[in-house]
Amino acid sequence: MRILVADCSVEYEGRLSAYLPPATRLIMVKADGCVAVHADGGAYKPLNWMNAPNHLEEEDGRWVVTNPRGERLTISISHVHFESEMSMGEDPGLQKDGVESELQRLLAETPEVIEAGLSLVRREFPTPVGPVDLLCRDGEGDTVAVEVKRRGDIDGVEQLTRYLEFLNRDEHLAPVRGVLVAQEIKPQARTLAVDRAIGCVEVDYDVLRGLESATLRLF
Amino acid sequence: MRILVADCSVEYEGRLSAYLPPATRLIMVKADGCVAVHADGGAYKPLNWMNAPNHLEEEDGRWVVTNPRGERLTISISHVHFESEMSMGEDPGLQKDGVESELQRLLAETPEVIEAGLSLVRREFPTPVGPVDLLCRDGEGDTVAVEVKRRGDIDGVEQLTRYLEFLNRDEHLAPVRGVLVAQEIKPQARTLAVDRAIGCVEVDYDVLRGLESATLRLF
DNA sequence: AGTTCCATGTCGCGG
DNA sequence: CCGCGACGTGGAACT
Numbered sequence: 001m002r003i004l005v006a007d008c009s010v011e012y013e014g015r016l017s018a019y020l021p022p023a024t025r026l027i028m029v030k031a032d033g034c035v036a037v038h039a040d041g042g043a044y045k046p047l048n049w050m051n052a053p054n055h056l057e058e059e060d061g062r063w064v065v066t067n068p069r070g071e072r073l074t075i076s077i078s079h080v081h082f083e084s085e086m087s088m089g090e091d092p093g094l095q096k097d098g099v100e101s102e103l104q105r106l107l108a109e110t111p112e113v114i115e116a117g118l119s120l121v122r123r124e125f126p127t128p129v130g131p132v133d134l135l136c137r138d139g140e141g142d143t144v145a146v147e148v149k150r151r152g153d154i155d156g157v158e159q160l161t162r163y164l165e166f167l168n169r170d171e172h173l174a175p176v177r178g179v180l181v182a183q184e185i186k187p188q189a190r191t192l193a194v195d196r197a198i199g200c201v202e203v204d205y206d207v208l209r210g211l212e213s214a215t216l217r218l219f
Numbered sequence: 220m221r222i223l224v225a226d227c228s229v230e231y232e233g234r235l236s237a238y239l240p241p242a243t244r245l246i247m248v249k250a251d252g253c254v255a256v257h258a259d260g261g262a263y264k265p266l267n268w269m270n271a272p273n274h275l276e277e278e279d280g281r282w283v284v285t286n287p288r289g290e291r292l293t294i295s296i297s298h299v300h301f302e303s304e305m306s307m308g309e310d311p312g313l314q315k316d317g318v319e320s321e322l323q324r325l326l327a328e329t330p331e332v333i334e335a336g337l338s339l340v341r342r343e344f345p346t347p348v349g350p351v352d353l354l355c356r357d358g359e360g361d362t363v364a365v366e367v368k369r370r371g372d373i374d375g376v377e378q379l380t381r382y383l384e385f386l387n388r389d390e391h392l393a394p395v396r397g398v399l400v401a402q403e404i405k406p407q408a409r410t411l412a413v414d415r416a417i418g419c420v421e422v423d424y425d426v427l428r429g430l431e432s433a434t435l436r437l438f
Numbered sequence: 439a440g441t442t443c444c445a446t447g448t449c450g451c452g453g
Numbered sequence: 454c455c456g457c458g459a460c461g462t463g464g465a466a467c468t
Contacts, residue, residue, distance in 0.1 A: 319445090
């Protein structure tokens with residue numbers, strides 16, 4: 001990785017046009033070639049950047065970075081305060097825990113959290129427009145399609161609507177109703193869901209985990 | 220801005236849990252207090268971070284960053300290869316040009332570019348599922364809902380479809396038809412739009428600007 | 439503060 | 454390569 005602190009102005013021409021007047025900034029060039037220009041503030045996002053793959057042309061104080069999509073980043077450097085290059089080796093990468101797939105796994109184990117009397121038929125039940133997260137049956141024996149999201153958004157309602165459209169064409173399953181389950185459901189998503197007679201259930205992730213460990217302790 | 224290159228492991232506990240095994244990385248602390256841990260690759264996004272506002276507690280090789288939302292970032296530093304602190308002053312900030320809001324503004328001024336005879340009723344016309352970018356009336360006096368996107372995607376068609384569904388329930392407006400306007404419309408979006416009787420119009424951003432400056436020159 | 443939508447979103451997966 | 458969906462999305466604008 002190469003790091004510079006320099007007085008520079010920057011221009012980007014690509015998906016939009018952007019110009020950055022002269023000032024002191026941090027310029028970072030990573031091993032994969034990606035370039036980022038940081039100010040001393042504004043969270044982790046750089047002011048301007050060019051991701052890999054790209055091509056960097058360097059010529060006395062003028063860097064031109066181009067990529068295959070025809071975008072161009074031009075950095076004009078008037079003064080370098082500091083420069084250093086260091087090798088950092090391969091990174092082992094980030095391990096994550098607590099994303100949607102795990103939420104789905106927990107709900108598949110205890111579907112009665114969604115609604116009393118609900119039991120799982122199948123996870124990732126296939127339809128022509130993609131798999132339904134959970135296909136269940138309720139206490140009346142009717143089919144229920146469950147869409148699981150970490151955050152319930154309008155997109156999730158649209159997705160579930162598409163599934164229901166196809167599921168209800170299957171006479172073995174119909175009538176099928178839908179339930180959107182999420183840690184948090186946005187008001188507009190709720191409005192749309194109610195309008196389409198789709199149920200909304202908010203679940204607490206930690207409670208679910210607690211249920212799981214409680215269940216495990218029984219065995 | 221403070222910069223370190225150090226051997227470290229990192230843990231994040233908050234919206235999810237994440238762990239980063241020991242390796243050499245760049246640690247950046249900006250003037251606003253935000254902390255970012257970068258590997259030597261993987262675009263501009265840090266592996267782990269904590270945005271401002273936050274509180275950094277530093278104690279022999281162990282940094283604990285917490286924020287008001289109860290999230291916590293822990294950096295365990297085993298060896299520091301390099302460290303530096305420099306002042307960079309205020310940044311004048313980025314000037315952007317060519318984003319959706321400006322496209323919408325230009326189209327609101329000259330809706331006839333979208334379709335001959337079109338006139339603007341209101342920008343950001345509210346519906347229960349979000350505001351329509353431009354509500355217009357055509358030469359026949361019929362209502363037209365216009366969705367403006369920089370890039371016309373399937374999402375844009377879905378969005379416009381939702382608006383139309385609600386607008387057409389309003390007897391004062393119905394019948395309402397829809398037009399998707401973008402600098403570039405993806406083939407699949409076009410297909411879906413045609414299937415739903417939604418119009419597609421591609422506009423050239425530079426031409427629009429030219430029209431504006433031509434109009435301005437008249438006064 | 440809460441809510442909405444845009445973004446040079448980025449990133450990963452599957453066809 | 455394109456499409457689709459998740460993301461600790463982040464960030465700004467508006468209520």
